[in-house]
Amino acid sequence: MRSWKSRSRSDMQALETRTRPLPGAQLTQLLLGGILCLSIASHTQTSAEAAGGRGSGGVGAGTSSSSAASTAISSDESGDPSAATAFSSLAQVSSLLPEASALSATSGLVEPYLDGYATSNVTTQIGTHAYLPCRVKQLGNKSVSWIRLRDGHILTVDRAVFIADQRFLAIKQPDKYWTLQIKYVQARDAGSYECQVSTEPKVSARVQLQVVVPRTEILGEPDRYVKAGSNVVLRCIVRGALEPPTFIMWYHGAEQLAADSRRHRTQLDPNLPEASGEGQSTIGSLIIESAKKRDTGNYTCSPSNSPSATVTLNIINGESSASAVTSSAATTRAYALSILALLLSVIIIGVGHRT
Numbered sequence: 087m088r089s090w091k092s093r094s095r096s097d098m099q100a101l102e103t104r105t106r107p108l109p110g111a112q113l114t115q116l117l118l119g120g121i122l123c124l125s126i127a128s129h130t131q132t133s134a135e136a137a138g139g140r141g142s143g144g145v146g147a148g149t150s151s152s153s154a155a156s157t158a159i160s161s162d163e164s165g166d167p168s169a170a171t172a173f174s175s176l177a178q179v180s181s182l183l184p185e186a187s188a189l190s191a192t193s194g195l196v197e198p199y200l201d202g203y204a205t206s207n208v209t210t211q212i213g214t215h216a217y218l219p220c221r222v223k224q225l226g227n228k229s230v231s232w233i234r235l236r237d238g239h240i241l242t243v244d245r246a247v248f249i250a251d252q253r254f255l256a257i258k259q260p261d262k263y264w265t266l267q268i269k270y271v272q273a274r275d276a277g278s279y280e281c282q283v284s285t286e287p288k289v290s291a292r293v294q295l296q297v298v299v300p301r302t303e304i305l306g307e308p309d310r311y312v313k314a315g316s317n318v319v320l321r322c323i324v325r326g327a328l329e330p331p332t333f334i335m336w337y338h339g340a341e342q343l344a345a346d347s348r349r350h351r352t353q354l355d356p357n358l359p360e361a362s363g364e365g366q367s368t369i370g371s372l373i374i375e376s377a378k379k380r381d382t383g384n385y386t387c388s389p390s391n392s393p394s395a396t397v398t399l400n401i402i403n404g405e406s407s408a409s410a411v412t413s414s415a416a417t418t419r420a421y422a423l424s425i426l427a428l429l430l431s432v433i434i435i436g437v438g439h440r441t
Contacts, residue, residue, distance in 0.1 A: 198225045198226060200291045201222070206291070212298065217257075222264055230244060241279075255267045255269070275295060276297040298326065299393075301324070302325075303395050306397070308396075309398045320371065320385055321370075333354070349374065353371040354371075377401050
């Protein structure tokens with residue numbers, strides 16, 4: 087009987103610590119289980135006491151009725167703590183039954199809904215990952231879909247992906263977020279996306295994705311003429327980026343240049359204020375010391391988060407440098423004069439025909 091009492095006490099203590107509200111059917115099941123456990127414990131205790139009374143009656147028939155009565159009276163007067171705890175827990179369980187029934191009756195009537203604004207905006211930079219949020223509450227057995235509105239393409243349904251582009255992925259996150267991830271965002275990914283819940287009528291929310299494309303340029307003319315033996319500085323500037331590039335790589339043709347060597351080195355100056363006062367820019371510089379003929383060719387700067395830019399460098403030996411630049415300027419001037427003369431002749435001929 088001690089084992090049953092100790093077991094019933096542990097069951098009742100566990101029930102008392104778990105009487106906090108739970109959703110719907112779970113609360114009802116827990117309460118009914120507690121009532122059943124208490125009923126079994128109480129019935130077992132009563133049976134054990136009755137059996138003890140009958141056993142004492144077998145020893146002396148004349149005293150059986152008086153001993154049973156005294157046992158019952160002493161049992162009532164002693165106030166067994168386990169019995170008192172059982173009745174107290176039973177009363178608590180009974181008081182929670184109306185709430186459990188109400189929750190159980192209304193749990194099937196709650197429809198899913200979206201937590202947040204009907205339309206939201208997400209801004210990201212080309213080449214990075216974009217995350218489009220959709221927070222659904224009380225989803226139940228419904229499904230969540232992501233639609234690309236420009237062509238009506240179904241991208242995902244729950245975690246299943248329905249597009250061949252592997253950059254799209256549906257992620258189930260904590261706090262009931264169904265997030266659409268777009269990896270390595272491209273400029274063509276900009277536009278409206280819709281999160282839909284499979285209710286009737288449907289529940290939906292739109293997300294407008296804006297893709298920022300930074301501008302990259304190498305300062306100066308696209309063709310450079312430099313005298314052999316002089317130092318050359320090429321400056322690559324990145325404008326309009328949400329975040330400064332973590333690095334800017336330089337290439338001579340297809341060869342990647344080391345950041346620091348005996349003949350050239352690179353330098354990165356991030357977060358420089360724009361002259362217009364709008365935003366910041368980053369400048370990456372390539373410094374070539376004592377330029378030689380073999381340094382002639384195309385030089386490309388490639389930032390980590392923006393497009394590349396290219397310039398052509400021409401290294402000219404000795405006195406031919408000045409003559410080459412002068413010759414180039416003279417050629418350009420002569421070409422412009424010839425075009426102007428041709429236009430004038432066309433005008434004169436046209437006027438002559440009219441007269």
